[in-house]
Amino acid sequence: MPSRVVDVPLLSNRLASTAMRALQVDAELSPLVRRNFTVVAADRVNGDVAEEQKNAADDSHKTILRTEYSATTNRMLRVAVNGFMESLGVVLQVMQELDVDVLESRS
Structure with missing residues (x-):
């Protein structure tokens, strides 16, 4: 069964959680397509289990939106991930325009 994990790093736990809920x-x-959303710490993405356990109680380190897809065919997986990327683009654009801390300050 084809699968894909898409990790999207964001600046804060609040932004990652907001994107996930949206x-x-x-x-x-x-x-025939399965999707699972979670917000994880960068340590988990890099595989640092000891650091992940140390920060388990502190959600502020969880700034990565992880989306796990599985589908019955490669084509279905591609179509689902493409649709997700379009939706993600809209969510990030809205966050950029409406939220004050999405992008680092520009001088």
């Missing part, structure tokens, strides 16, 4: 509302169109 994207979760749209169900997958095909019952």
Whole structure:
């Protein structure tokens, strides 16, 4: 079964959680595609289990939106991930325009 993990680093736990909640509302169109959202720490992405356990109680380190996809065919996986990327682009654009701490200060 084809699968793909997409990790999107954001600047804060609040932004990662907000993006996750915004994207979760749209169900997958095909019952043959599975999607799972989580917000994880960078340590988990890099595989540092000891650091992950140390920071487990502190959600502020969880700044990466992780989306895990699996589908019955490569084509279904590609279509699902492409749709996700389009939705993610819209969510990030709205966050950039409406939130004060999405992008680092420009001087």
